[in-house]
Amino acid sequence: xxxxxxxxxxxxxxxLPLTFARRLxxxxxxxxxxxxxxQGTRDPYRVWLSEVMLQQTQVxxxxxxxxxFLARFPDVFALAEAQADDVMALWSGLGYYSRARNLHRxxxxxxxxxxxxxxxxxxxxxxxxxxxxxxxxxxxxxxHGERISxxxxxxxxxxxxxxxxxxxxxxxxxxxxxWQRAQALLPETPSTEDMTAYTQGLMDLGATVCLRSxxxxxxxxxxxxxxxxxxxxxxNYPVKTRLLKRRHESWWLLWLRGPATDASDRVWLERxxxxxxxxxxxxxxxxxxxxxxxxxxxxxxxxxxxALEPVSHSLTHRELRLHPLxxxxxxxxxxxxxxxxxxxxxxxxxQYGLPAPVRLLLSRDLP
Numbered sequence: 001x002x003x004x005x006x007x008x009x010x011x012x013x014x015x016l017p018l019t020f021a022r023r024l025x026x027x028x029x030x031x032x033x034x035x036x037x038x039q040g041t042r043d044p045y046r047v048w049l050s051e052v053m054l055q056q057t058q059v060x061x062x063x064x065x066x067x068x069f070l071a072r073f074p075d076v077f078a079l080a081e082a083q084a085d086d087v088m089a090l091w092s093g094l095g096y097y098s099r100a101r102n103l104h105r106x107x108x109x110x111x112x113x114x115x116x117x118x119x120x121x122x123x124x125x126x127x128x129x130x131x132x133x134x135x136x137x138x139x140x141x142x143x144h145g146e147r148i149s150x151x152x153x154x155x156x157x158x159x160x161x162x163x164x165x166x167x168x169x170x171x172x173x174x175x176x177x178x179w180q181r182a183q184a185l186l187p188e189t190p191s192t193e194d195m196t197a198y199t200q201g202l203m204d205l206g207a208t209v210c211l212r213s214x215x216x217x218x219x220x221x222x223x224x225x226x227x228x229x230x231x232x233x234x235x236n237y238p239v240k241t242r243l244l245k246r247r248h249e250s251w252w253l254l255w256l257r258g259p260a261t262d263a264s265d266r267v268w269l270e271r272x273x274x275x276x277x278x279x280x281x282x283x284x285x286x287x288x289x290x291x292x293x294x295x296x297x298x299x300x301x302x303x304x305x306x307a308l309e310p311v312s313h314s315l316t317h318r319e320l321r322l323h324p325l326x327x328x329x330x331x332x333x334x335x336x337x338x339x340x341x342x343x344x345x346x347x348x349x350x351q352y353g354l355p356a357p358v359r360l361l362l363s364r365d366l367p
Contacts, residue, residue, distance in 0.1 A: 018187075018188065019222075019225060020162070020185050020222055020225060021185060021187035021188075021190075021198060023221045023222050023225075024197075024198055024201040024202065024205065024221065024222065025187065025194055025197045025198050025201060026221070027201060027205075027221035028197045028198070028200050028201030029197055031221075032197075032200055032201055032204040033059075033200070033203075033204050033207075033208070036059070036063075037050075037063070037066055037067060038050030038066060039200070042142065042143045042144075043143070044118035044139055044143045045075055045076045045118070046070070047138065047139050047142050047143055048106075048118065048131070048135070048139050049066065049069065049070070049103070050062070050066060051135045051138050051139065052099050052102075052103055052130070052135065053065060053066060053069075053094065053099075055096065055099060055135075055152075056095070056096050056316075057094060057095065057096070061094070065090075065091075065093075065094055068090060069091075072086070072090055073087075073090075075116075076107045076110050076111060076116050076118075077111055077116055079103070079107035080104075080107040080108045080110070080111040080116075082104065084101070084104055084280070085351075085352065085353060086351075087100055087103070087104045087353075088100055088101075088280060088281060088352075088353025089350070089352055091353065092281070092352075092353045092354050092355070092356065092359060093356040093359065095315075095356065096316075097278065097279065097280065097281060098130075098279070099130065100353075101130075101279075101280065102129050102130025103130060105129045105130065106128050106130050106131065109128055110128065118139070118143075120140070120143075120144050121140055121144070121146060122136040122137045122139070122141075122146055122148050123136075125139050133151070133179075134150045134151050134152040134155075137149060137150045137151075137199075138150045138199060141195045141196065141198075141199040142195075142196055142199060142200075144192070145190070145191065145192030145193075145195045145196070147186055147187075147190060147195065148183070148186075149179070149182035149183055149185070149186055149199075149202070150182075150199055150202060150203070151175075151178060151179050151182050152203075152206075153206075154202075154203060154205075154206025154210070155182070155202045155203070155206055156169060156178060156238050157206055157210055157212065157237065157238055158202060158205050158206045158210045159178060159181065159182055159185070160178065160228075160237040160238035160239070161210060161215075161226055161227075161229070161234045161237045161238075162222065162225060162226050162228070163181060163227055164227035164228045164231060164237065165177075165178060165181065165237065165238070166236075166237070166239050167239065168239050168240065169238050169239060169240045170240050170241050170242035186198070205220070205221075210234075213235065215234050215235075217229050217234065245317070246317060246318055246319060247317065247318040248318065248321070249318055249319070249320055249321070250288075250289075250320075250321040250322075250323060251286050251287070251288070251320060251322050251323065252287040252288070252289060252292070252293045252323045252324075252325060253283075253284040253285070253286060253287075253322055253323065253324045253325065253358070253361075254268075254284055254285040254287065254293055254325055254327065255267065255284055255308070255324050255325065255326045255327065255361070255362075256268040256284075256285070256327050256339075257326070257327070257328045258329070258330065258343065259330055264345045264346055264347045265345075265346050266343040266344060266345055266346065267284075267343070267344055267346055267349070267362060268284070268285065268339060268341055268342070268343055268344075269283065269342060269343075269344050269352065269354075270282070270283060270284075270285050270339065270340050270341030270342075271283075271341070272286075277315065277318075277320075278355045280353070281353045281354060281355055282344070282352045282353060282354055283354065283355060283358055284324070284358060284361075285339060285341065290307075290323065290325065293325055297327070301327060301329060304327055304328070304329055305325050305326065305327050306325065306326045306327075307323065307324075307325055307326075308324040308325070308326055308361075308364075309324075310322060310323045310324075311324070311357050311360075313355075313356075320357075322357060322361070324361055326366070346362070349362060
């Protein structure tokens with residue numbers, strides 16, 4: 001019997017949805033993650049914030065950002081009224097900064113168009129800026145008990161392995177098929193508490209057991225239901241043929257420091273363009289080569305430039321090699337007037353949204 005037939009038969013087995021859902025719910029309550037600061041609430045604002053932060057970001061990282069963000073913006077009204085720069089400053093270091101921009105815009109729409117109340121269905125939530133299908137489903141399931149499945153990256157891995165679904169998830173048709181299969185696996189008439197446990201269980205199983213490269217099958221509550229495990233090839237799923245093409249780029253950063261009127265030094269920052277890498281964040285001026293950076297300086301300042309240790313930084317689609325060139329001079333004040341940007345006291349950098357590698361660079365002790 002070929003793998004496709006086996007997967008189809010497993011999916012059609014009449015007791016699979018009931019068995020899978022019940023086991024997952026029971027396992028989550030006994031062995032799943034608990035005590036996370038965003039668990040145990042039905043406040044859509046808090047659930048939404050956690051779901052957005054957790055996209056492409058590890059739980060360990062979000063644990064420090066989530067309470068700080070809530071302390072500053074405790075509800076959707078506070079976030080909607082905030083200045084964009086304040087939001088980006090608190091997001092600085094989490095990466096994927098379009099999430100922060102969409103978060104801010106979504107809060108404004110919820111306040112302006114919905115009176116500060118999030119829609120109570122996944123369909124209504126998905127109509128808001130920056131809320132995709134899986135995030136909408138998570139909010140609706142956690143907060144309102146809606147019978148709907150999340151299908152984020154971890155869940156795709158769990159379900160395609162469970163059913164040995166070998167359709168290519170690079171195709172929209174395959175993604176739709178997976179969502180339909182995910183819906184078929186839901187508990188039949190779940191209580192709100194069961195939907196919470198089921199949804200959290202999917203997340204927990206993918207994050208802690210059904211790992212990408214070395215799944216811990218011996219700890220899986222549905223191991224005997226998993227077709228990929230029976231085949232002995234769980235690492236073959238999910239199937240996605242469209243591989244991410246990564247580009248390698250080198251950027252030269254002008255670290256321009258000048259004295260301030262008080263005891264603190266200042267650094268020159270410019271805002272990045274509205275589109276592209278680090279869109280809308282503050283950054284050291286970027287050049288595509290050392291020569292172009294030096295050409296932008298007055299001739300008599302070029303000899304004062306010091307090259308510092310390069311920094312490597314990984315993004316979703318590319319690898320960046322950052323080459324900082326430091327220029328410290330009292331004449332920098334006059335020269336900087338010709339650049340598009342502003343002086344910022346180094347003591348005030350925490351108030352600005354900076355890319356993580358730039359913030360780390362500016363915190364270095366200079367040689």
